[in-house]
Amino acid sequence: MTKVAFARLFAGVSLVATAVSAQAQTGPAADAVTDGDAETIVVTGSRVIKNGDDSPTPVTVLTMESLQAAHPTSVFEALLSAPAFAGSRGGTQSAPSGNRATSSSINALNLRGLGPVRTLILYDGHRVPPTQIDGLVDANIIPQMLLERVDVVTGGASAVYGSDAIGGVVNFITNRKFKGVKFEAQRGISQRDDAGTYRLGIGAGADLFDGRGHIMGSVETFHNDGLIYPQRASLARHWTVQGNGTTVPYYLTPDVVSSGLSWGGKITAVTGGTSTPNLNTTFNTNGVLTPFVNGAAIASSSSVRLGGDGIWDTVPSLRPRTSQIQAYGRFDYELSDSLRFHLTGAYTYDHAFNNFGNVNSNGLVISATNPFLSQTIRDQFAAAGVKTFTMSKKYAQGLVPSSNVDFHTHDIYVNAGLDGKIGAFDWSTSYTFHNVRLDTYSNYTFDNGKFFAALDAVDEGVYKTGVANNNIVCKVSITNPGLYPGCVPINLFGPSSETQQMVDYVRRQGKFVTKLPSHDADFTISGEPFETWAGPVGMALNAEWHRQGLELTSTNPTVDYLPLDCTGLTLTTDTYGGNCKPGTVLNPGDRTxxxxxxxxxxxxxxxxxxxxxVEFNVPLIKDWSLAESVNLSLADRYAKYVAHGNPDITKGKLTNRFEANTWKVGLDWNVSRALSFRATRSRDFRAPNLYEMYQTLSTTFSNGNQDRLTGRSTLVNGALIAVESQGNPNLKPEVANTLTLGAVIRPSSKFSVAIDYFDIKIRDFIKTLTGSDAALQQACYNGTAPEYCLLQERPGSFTDTSGANTVTKWKATTRNIALMKTQGIDVEANFTSTLFGRPFALRALASYQPHVYLIQPGLVTQDYAGAIGVPADFVVGPKFRATFSAHAEPLAGLTVDWETRVRGVMHQSPDPTLSGLPSADALSATYHSMTLTWTPKQVLDGRVSVYLNVTDLFDHGADPSASFVNQTSPGLGGGFVLGDDPTGRYFRFGVRGKF
Structure with missing residues (x-):
């Protein structure tokens, strides 16, 4: 670690503190004491169970002290060490993605790898609505400074909380009785003097009005410098997976480049001549052509090579740059002995910046007389009668920056409610308003019209009089000057041939604004209306109303949503706007x-x-010889949905209605204090979100999708094939059947082991289907799944293989079509004792999830467990995941917390019919971290603690890996497994205190 790094680590660190809370424990929490005020903790998995020993649903309670001991970072990053969170989005990213209307830099929790949309997020027991159009919730919006604990329910809980709780529930719970002042400051830096972070926060709480009222609030800020691809030498070799998994097994190889482009522009085709001069040459030097060096061939791939003049993405973010400011406040007042009012408000501003990769232009059609070409090159083209040539180029930083996006999230949360008692019953009602605004700025996009106009350059003198005057202008400025006023011709012939004026003319900043307002009202009453021979029966009734909205505005509509006006543009490319011919308009009257x-x-x-x-907890047995207690848990929920919208925004809104009914039956059998068993059977659901139902109908054109019936990728006349995408307003809820069986063994007060088996089947699984997909086409043509034939339009029957029957339109939409199922085992062990007379504790968490199957009609069953090459929505992670931790206090005032995190081996593809060499697998990885905390009694009576945290203690980093999905895009694939951290050894220094 450099001296500069040490200086940056300790810069800005000030006195801070954090409240001390109880150690984490397995199972739901029982009664607890918080800051001197007794408060009963209601189990997150239930509205009636108040003693964790009676819950049939596995719940892990994680106190803030236990989370911060090994992870003095964000709560989200601390939670990722729990093996139950598999495939969560956030932290480092091996392949930045996003459609630029959603932030790829969010922290989205994912229980059991079923997808973040199937993990329900609660804040103080209230549902947190989506923060993105894809239905995901960013955990960053949860105020953290005054959190008391996080409850994690690993099991279906829809009967208690409603939609989305298929994988489980994560409940962030505030310490609502906090008194005093706490503050914290932290500085972090990697051993390589990059990826710097800082965190500052202060919180306070006090009683008012002789204890009848209470007020509390906090302010905190966080910043992360992020991490860019070239900063890690082991990954800068742009590792890729090559092969096809069949005739050539997948294998890992470095230094692969895409041979279809070059940094200065590669000429890939010439047209109109008797010969092909300058074919396969490149402008490696501005204005100068040299032969393109292909590099070594790679088996099974014609688009990539080993070495040579090809390109790769050099700048994607391994970790986005983020900044956050958060404010929180709560006031509650006792109106009477049986009625209390509360008001909570929070505001979060989150800014994330992400590099996606170098900008490139493919298949540019350029005039052979372009005046930016040297006279020698123009003469060569003229001698052969060449009219145009096609060139592809990737821009190397400089004046053309990387494709990068700024995400600005503004989140407002307001909750007001009443809590009271009616006889033996407790009741509560509240209203929550939640509004998310995501402003997305795409900082480097091309205005296609301006770009094509600028590319069509001429010598003004030659064009008008036939005599050169060396005044290079856009041809459209002469032929149609009102179409693109101020057009600046662009020179693309070289790595740095563009001027700032040229770049500024064709580029623009796109802005996309997503608004997600929501309203929620709820009422709950609970109590124990009567007793049985085994004890009081708990009952809860709950009624809720939610309303979720979605709106998206765009300054950069999709290419064919508002088609390009081609009038006056004589040289364009099929990639944009279809077959754009001189003097024509794709959509007459539309000039946008x-x-x-x-x-x-x-x-x-x-x-x-x-x-x-409705929910019941019914005691069945008490104080029998083999049953200290047996409790039955029952719950049932009915939900009715009404949605308004239409994927086709040119038409009126549709009204769509659907229903969901869920239930849960659970049994908790305490044989003795040393042994208990638990079992739960539940029916859970996830309602389709607004984007899945009402994604705007849009049409693009492409020649990249092959019709496997006719073998063509364009129509007979050369026209491109339309691709139509839209949501599906007729979607219905996904339905999951969940079984959990568990046992808790406590041979002594110092040691316990919990083992839980789970089996989950999700029917009517919502999946996006694209008609051009090769597997879907094959299932259509061979008759195994004729429903996929509806995803394409063609003139004739599916037996006509002639070119005249080429598909005219591909369709992409969402359908309730698949079945997902998984099984696994979770294990947790805890041991507490003393070492040399001082406290000592060990903890182990492990999950084994051997399969996550996606079964779809007519297709090969996919197994996503342990697979690397999967879409972002299906990232599950390794089959085996484990975390081992130890806590010791070797000296008075000094604590040591150690954590070891292990992930198992991962393989390349979820398709069992595809094979790979061992080099394509990701070997198991182990990461160690340690935190030293010193709390000197002589400093403010032990109210201040100083800590040093070191993550990736042995500097493991991230082993080279990659996904076959990105084999034709070297560099952007990232080169490591999602969840591994390429940052390497990292140091955090901080100070905490509470007064």
Missing amino acids: PSYNGGVAPRPPVDMSVIEGA
Whole structure:
């Protein structure tokens, strides 16, 4: 670690503190004492169970002290060490992605790898609505400074909390009785003097009005410098997986480049001549052509090579740069002995910046007389009669920066409610308003119209009089000057041939604004209305109303949503706007330009739900010889949804209605204090989100999708094939059947082991289907799944293989079509004792999830468990995941917390019919971290603690890996497994205190 790094680590560190809370424990929490005020903790997995020993649902309670001991970072990063969170989004990223209307830099929790949309996030027991159009919730919006604990339910809980609780529930719970002042400051830096972070926060709470009122609040800020690809030498060799998994097994190889482009521009085709001069040459030097060096061939791939003049992405973010400011406040007041009012408000501003990769232009059609070409090159083309040539180029930073996006999230949360008692019953009602605004700035996009106009350059003198005057202008400025006023011709012939004026003319900043307002009202009453021979029966009734909205505006619509006006543009490429011919307009009367990197707007749509639930906890047996207690848990919920919207925004809104009914039966059998068993059978659900139902209908054109019936990728006349994408308003909820069986063994007060088996089947699984997909086409043509034939349009029957029957339109939409199922085992062991007369504790958490199957009609069953090459929505992670931790206090005032995190081996593809060499697998990885905390009694009576945290203690970093999905895009694939951390050894220094 350099001296500069040490200086940066300790810069800005000030006195801070954090409240001390109880150690984490397995199972639901029982009664607890918080800051001197007794408060009963209600188990997150239930509205009636108040003693964790009686819960049939596995719940892990993680106190802030236990989370911060090994992870003095964000709560989200601390939670990722729990093996139950598999495939969560956040932290480092091996392949930055996003459609530029959603932030790829969010922290989205994912229980059991079923997808973040199937993990329900609660804040103080209230549902947190989506923060993105894809239905995900960013855990960053949860105020952290005054959190007391996090409850993690690893099991279906829809009967208690409603939609999305298929994988489980994560409940962030505030210390609502906090008194005093706490503050914290932290500085972090890697051993390589990069990826710097800092965190500052202060919180306070006090009683008012002789104890009848209480007020509390906090302010905190966090910053992370991020991490860019070239900063890690082991990954800078742009590792890729090559092969096809069949005739050539997948294998890992470094230094692969894409041979279809070059940094200065590669000429890939010439047209109109008797010969092909300058074919396969490149402008490696501005204005000068040299032969393109292909590099060594790679088996099974014609688009990539080993070495040579090809390109790769050099700048994607391994960790996004983020900044956050958060404010929180709560006031509650005792109106009477049986009625209390509360008001909570929070505001979060989150800014994330992400590099996606170098900008490139493929298949540019350029005139052979372009005046930016040297006279020698123009003469060579003229001698052969060449009219145009096609060139592909990737821009090396400089004046053309990387494709990068700024995400600005503004989150407002307000909750007001009443809590009271009616006889033996407790009741509560509240209203929550939650509004998310995500402003997305795509900082480098091309205005396609301007770009094509600038590319069509001429010598003004030659064009007008036939005599050169060396005044290079856009041809459209002469032929149609009102179409693109101020057009600046662009020179693309070389790595740095563009001027700032040229770049500024064709580039623009796109802005996409997503608004997600939501309203929620709920009422709950609970109590123990009567007793049985075994004890009081707990009952809870719950009624809720939610309303979720979605709106998206865009300054850069999709290419064909507002088609490009081609009038006056004589040289364009099929990649944009279809077959754009001179003097024609794709959509007559529509003169709006189209943009590279566009997003279709989505006028407001909304969904409302009314739901009611009932829950019982019934004691069956008490104080028998083999049953100290047996308790039965029952729950049922009915929900009715009404949605308004239409994927086709040119038409009126549709009204769509659907229902969901869920239930849960659980049994908790305490044989003795040393042994207990638990079992739960539940029916859970996830309602489709607004984007899945009402994604705007948009049409693009492509020649990249092959019709496998006719063998063509364009129509007979050369026209491109339309691709139509939209949501599906007829979606219905996914339904999951969940079984959990568990046992808790406590041979002594110092040691316990919990083992839980789970089996989950999700029917009517919602999946996006694309008609051009090769597997879906094959299932259509061979008759195994004829429903996929509806995803394409063609003139004739599916037996006509002639070119005249080429598909005219591909369709992409969402359907309730698949079945997902998984099984696994979770194990947790805890041991507490003393070492040399001082406290000592060990803890182990492990999950084994051997399969996560996705079964779809007519297709090979996919197994996503342990697979690297999967879409972002199906990232599950390794089959085996484990975390081992130890806590010791070797000296008075000094504590040591150690954590070891292990992930198992991962393989390349979820498709069992595809094979790979061992080099394509990701070997198991182990990461160690340690935190030293010193709390000197002589400093403010032990109210201040100083800590040093070191993560990746042995500097393991991230082993080279990659996914076959990105084999034709070297560099952007990342080169490591999602979840591994390429940062290497990292140091955090901080000070905490509480007064």
